[in-house]
Amino acid sequence: MSYPLALSDDILLRVEKPARYIGGEINMVKKDPASVDVRFAMCFPDVYEVGMSHLGIQILYDMFNRREDTYCERVYSPWVDLDKIMRKEHIPLFSLETQTPIKNFDFLGITLQYEMCYTNVLQILDLAGIPLHAEDRTEEDPIVIGGGPCSYNPEPIADFFDFFYIGEGETVYGDIIELYKANKAAGGGRKEFLRQVSHIEGMYVPSLYNVDYNEDGTIRSILPIAEDVPAKIRKQVVKDLDDCVYPEKQLLPFLRVIQDRVVLELQRGCTRGCRFCQAGMIYRPNRERSVEHLLSMARTMLDVTGQDEMNLSSLSSSDFSGLQEFVYAMIDECRERHVSLSLPSLRIDAFAVDVMQKVQDVNKSSITFAPEVGTQRMRNVINKGLTDEDILDGAGKAFNAGWNKVKLYFMLGLPTETDEDVKGIAQLGNSIAAKYYELPKDKRHGRVNVTISTSYFIAKPFTPFQWMPMISKEHFLENQRLLKATVNEQLNAKSLEYHWHDAETSELEGIFARGDRRIAPAIEEAYRAGCIYDAWTEHFHYNVWKEILDRHGITIEFYNLRERSKDEILPWDHIDIGVTKEFLYREYENAKQEQITPNCMKQCSGCGAAAFGCGICRKPRKKEAEE
Amino acid sequence: MNIRVCFSKFDRLRFLGHLDVMRFFQRAIARSGLPIAYSNGFHPHMILSFAQPLALSMTSDGEYFDCELTADSVDPADVRERLQKEMCDGFFINSVTVLPEREPNTKKQTGMSQIAGAMYLCEPLSGCEEILMQSVRALAKSKSCTVLKQAKNGERMVDVRSGIHAIGLVDESGEVTCLSDDGVFSVPSEINSGWGLDHSVHASHKDGQARFLFAVDAGSENNISAELVASALRRVAEESGEEPLPERCVSSHRMELYGMKEEHMVSLASL
Numbered sequence: 096m097s098y099p100l101a102l103s104d105d106i107l108l109r110v111e112k113p114a115r116y117i118g119g120e121i122n123m124v125k126k127d128p129a130s131v132d133v134r135f136a137m138c139f140p141d142v143y144e145v146g147m148s149h150l151g152i153q154i155l156y157d158m159f160n161r162r163e164d165t166y167c168e169r170v171y172s173p174w175v176d177l178d179k180i181m182r183k184e185h186i187p188l189f190s191l192e193t194q195t196p197i198k199n200f201d202f203l204g205i206t207l208q209y210e211m212c213y214t215n216v217l218q219i220l221d222l223a224g225i226p227l228h229a230e231d232r233t234e235e236d237p238i239v240i241g242g243g244p245c246s247y248n249p250e251p252i253a254d255f256f257d258f259f260y261i262g263e264g265e266t267v268y269g270d271i272i273e274l275y276k277a278n279k280a281a282g283g284g285r286k287e288f289l290r291q292v293s294h295i296e297g298m299y300v301p302s303l304y305n306v307d308y309n310e311d312g313t314i315r316s317i318l319p320i321a322e323d324v325p326a327k328i329r330k331q332v333v334k335d336l337d338d339c340v341y342p343e344k345q346l347l348p349f350l351r352v353i354q355d356r357v358v359l360e361l362q363r364g365c366t367r368g369c370r371f372c373q374a375g376m377i378y379r380p381n382r383e384r385s386v387e388h389l390l391s392m393a394r395t396m397l398d399v400t401g402q403d404e405m406n407l408s409s410l411s412s413s414d415f416s417g418l419q420e421f422v423y424a425m426i427d428e429c430r431e432r433h434v435s436l437s438l439p440s441l442r443i444d445a446f447a448v449d450v451m452q453k454v455q456d457v458n459k460s461s462i463t464f465a466p467e468v469g470t471q472r473m474r475n476v477i478n479k480g481l482t483d484e485d486i487l488d489g490a491g492k493a494f495n496a497g498w499n500k501v502k503l504y505f506m507l508g509l510p511t512e513t514d515e516d517v518k519g520i521a522q523l524g525n526s527i528a529a530k531y532y533e534l535p536k537d538k539r540h541g542r543v544n545v546t547i548s549t550s551y552f553i554a555k556p557f558t559p560f561q562w563m564p565m566i567s568k569e570h571f572l573e574n575q576r577l578l579k580a581t582v583n584e585q586l587n588a589k590s591l592e593y594h595w596h597d598a599e600t601s602e603l604e605g606i607f608a609r610g611d612r613r614i615a616p617a618i619e620e621a622y623r624a625g626c627i628y629d630a631w632t633e634h635f636h637y638n639v640w641k642e643i644l645d646r647h648g649i650t651i652e653f654y655n656l657r658e659r660s661k662d663e664i665l666p667w668d669h670i671d672i673g674v675t676k677e678f679l680y681r682e683y684e685n686a687k688q689e690q691i692t693p694n695c696m697k698q699c700s701g702c703g704a705a706a707f708g709c710g711i712c713r714k715p716r717k718k719e720a721e722e
Numbered sequence: 723m724n725i726r727v728c729f730s731k732f733d734r735l736r737f738l739g740h741l742d743v744m745r746f747f748q749r750a751i752a753r754s755g756l757p758i759a760y761s762n763g764f765h766p767h768m769i770l771s772f773a774q775p776l777a778l779s780m781t782s783d784g785e786y787f788d789c790e791l792t793a794d795s796v797d798p799a800d801v802r803e804r805l806q807k808e809m810c811d812g813f814f815i816n817s818v819t820v821l822p823e824r825e826p827n828t829k830k831q832t833g834m835s836q837i838a839g840a841m842y843l844c845e846p847l848s849g850c851e852e853i854l855m856q857s858v859r860a861l862a863k864s865k866s867c868t869v870l871k872q873a874k875n876g877e878r879m880v881d882v883r884s885g886i887h888a889i890g891l892v893d894e895s896g897e898v899t900c901l902s903d904d905g906v907f908s909v910p911s912e913i914n915s916g917w918g919l920d921h922s923v924h925a926s927h928k929d930g931q932a933r934f935l936f937a938v939d940a941g942s943e944n945n946i947s948a949e950l951v952a953s954a955l956r957r958v959a960e961e962s963g964e965e966p967l968p969e970r971c972v973s974s975h976r977m978e979l980y981g982m983k984e985e986h987m988v989s990l991a992s993l
Binding site for chain 2: 097105108120123351401402433
């Protein structure tokens with residue numbers, strides 16, 4: 096079955112990369128929409144090449160389409176060129192599979208992977224002809240669902256969604272579909288459906304909660320409007336990853352997408368507990384896949400896609416207990432298949448050097464470290480279980496094996512940071528370069544190249560730093576200048592290179608990340624003023640945003656620069672990720688006292704995720720004495 | 723050993739660019755499990771060589787690539803079937819032929835370097851029918867028609883007419899009437915499904931709509947593309963004082979690519 100294209104030849108020839116809009120990829124699911132009960136449009140609100148690289152959508156696409164009663168199709172943000180044409184010519188937003196208007200679907204599920212996609216969400220709704228505000232929607236409109244990491248604090252965009260699915264999508268979507276069908280059969284409408292959805296664990300229907308504010312602008316209360324609506328929404332967790340669906344028939348795009356490779360998810364969650372990291376908290380507990388399951392998944396996916404590259408994905412792959420077994424089992428097979436295995440940034444030990452030598456071209460590739468900060472004091476603050484010795488030792492091993500390029504990632508503006516900590520970044524870079532020059536001359540390959548990159552710390556909900564102030568843009572720029580100057584003062588300055596990430600988007604990201612419902616009108620106004628693709632530097636209009644935020648009385652001081660008090664009600668307090676607020680606060684105090692908290696693999700610190708009864712929480716830990 | 727694969731590209735895939743077509747076939751070959759040969763080096767790649775890129779929005783029944791296999795012998799029908807199994811809507815494998823072994827000490831001949839000609843079937847877009855068909859007749863009668871050609875190394879003037887070997891009108895039933903033909907190509911007397919047109923956009927051409935075909939020089943030396951012929955037609959229309967034709971005035975379908983054999987054009991598949 097092949098459907099006529101929604102766009103005319105004329106339009107397709109006028110836009111950049113028309114293949115973004117034609118669908119028809121290998122492993123695309125084909126069904127007759129008339130033969131299903133439920134039509135689900137799955138959306139990643141960014142351009143095709145970004146959206147198609149996302150594993151989560153592939154998982155859900157496959158899961159929905161295994162159901163005979165449901166047809167799940169995809170939709171991505173039209174790029175700015177087509178956006179203009181669609182508005183001018185009144186072309187409604189369409190799905191890739193059947194090229195039919197999104198407005199005709201029962202559901203529109205939008206994944207929220209980063210805060211800077213919020214105006215793109217409005218673009219999707221608007222182009223689809225769906226009212227932006229959930230309260231204005233009728234029985235004719237799809238039910239709009241949000242999911243993904245930003246749905247853990249969805250308040251800034253709560254007005255635009257009918258409900259949010261908090262947690263991992265593999266668990267209760269089946270129940271939601273069944274509920275939808277039953278409600279429809281019983282003659283129920285949108286309102287009745289949403290009320291019932293709120294009874295499913297993990298489902299947050301924002302219209303069923305009232306938020307009140309104190310005079311100082313902080314939140315007084317977040318309360319459900321009726322007794323049957325749960326006061327807390329607890330995230331959904333997949334208990335056994337070996338047991339849950341995984342897309343064996345991964346979609347294979349025609350275009351070269353950002354992740355143009357097979358992606359294999361080794362594990363979910365992380366045991367490290369870095370205090371700035373949201374993913375490390377919201378995906379707890381850490382759950383691993385078995386090596387056996389991974390090998391069979393890897394083979395199937397290579398067979399059905401014919402991809403020539405495979406990427407191992409997880410928050411901290413070095414911590415995956417089956418990594419050596421898996422990699423050694425796969426490495427020869429990959430070579431035979433002419434598939435290159437790309438490894439995530441590993442802790443550099445003998446194993447990593449051995450594997451990297453086998454899978455990478457020593458002359459061309461670089462090794463990567465994420466020390467995050469420049470001094471041991473700061474590393475204790477953020478609970479990054481990595482020492483200068485670890486890094487220098489790892490770099491030394493890699494240099495010995497022939498590498499001469501190192502990439503280092505750091506964050507500026509973390510809580511308690513001093514000038515000494517900023518300078519420490521340059522000094523660490525210098526020590527690494529010095530390590531290279533310790534090699535005898537005949538073992539070196541020219542000059543070493545150490546690249547230092549910094550980004551701007553953004554305080555995220557559900558982290559121990561959620562109470563912490565961020566630094567101002569001006570302060571950040573000062574730090575950047577200080578670091579630049581210190582880099583230039585180093586003995587090995589010629590081997591060091593410094594790159595930085597722009598601060599303007601980060602400032603807005605900070606407001607969105609810890610924002611509340613009062614941000615929504617500003618997002619809408621920015622969208623009306625033409626802001627879309629804010630995540631793309633070339634399309635981000637800081638001045639437009641700044642002016643609109645000012646007009647709405649949304650200040651950097653309130654959202655980013657102040658320290659929140661222990662008893663303040665945070666906008667996301669009604670969302671329950673398992674990890675308790677008490678634990679996060681304990682970690683916040685530990686951070687201030689520069690105290691390390693052990694990795695989950697060593698010892699349980701009682702974060703609360705054990706309540707899910709799965710993964711690392713159920714494993715016996717190594718005794719401290721053995722360390 | 724080397725094989726040559728001829729395929730069609732049609733339907734929505736006419737909006738797929740050349741690089742994406744190449745990537746598609748690399749992955750399709752990997753899935754098919756054919757014993758494809760790889761280059762040496764740290765990043766080995768499949769030994770694949772594609773013939774001429776096709777402009778976006780065009781359909782074709784004459785797309786080609788050559789590839790090297792590590793097997794000593796294969797059954798072309800079996801290879802065709804295995805590749806066809808990996809196609810999606812919009813690609814169709816027309817034929818697989820085994821290429822003759824190369825004489826020792828001779829230069830490797832790929833499909834690309836052998837291309838000498840191409841044949842296109844065109845349909846005027848709505849609104850342009852009358853003027854365009856008039857221009858086709860006028861072009862067939864003319865001795866030369868010079869237009870500006872944009873190439874990688876700048877612009878230059880080329881005589882499109884001298885690169886056109888045959889021009890024919892195609893009526894509703896598919897019958898071809900040659901307006902001009904120098905005999906270098908074998909122009910078919912009828913366009914029917916034998917050309918694989920079932921797949922192409924022309925399978926659903928409008929009733930009563932006149933079409934035309936032309937056979938041209940192609941390849942690296944004097945490449946006359948379908949776009950270049952279209953600009954020649956625009957030029958002819960302009961010179962005859964007619965209303966100017968729009969930038970996009972025809973939809974074109976590549977029927978076949980040819981190589982030269984004894985001063986006559988034969989399809990790449992049967993070269």
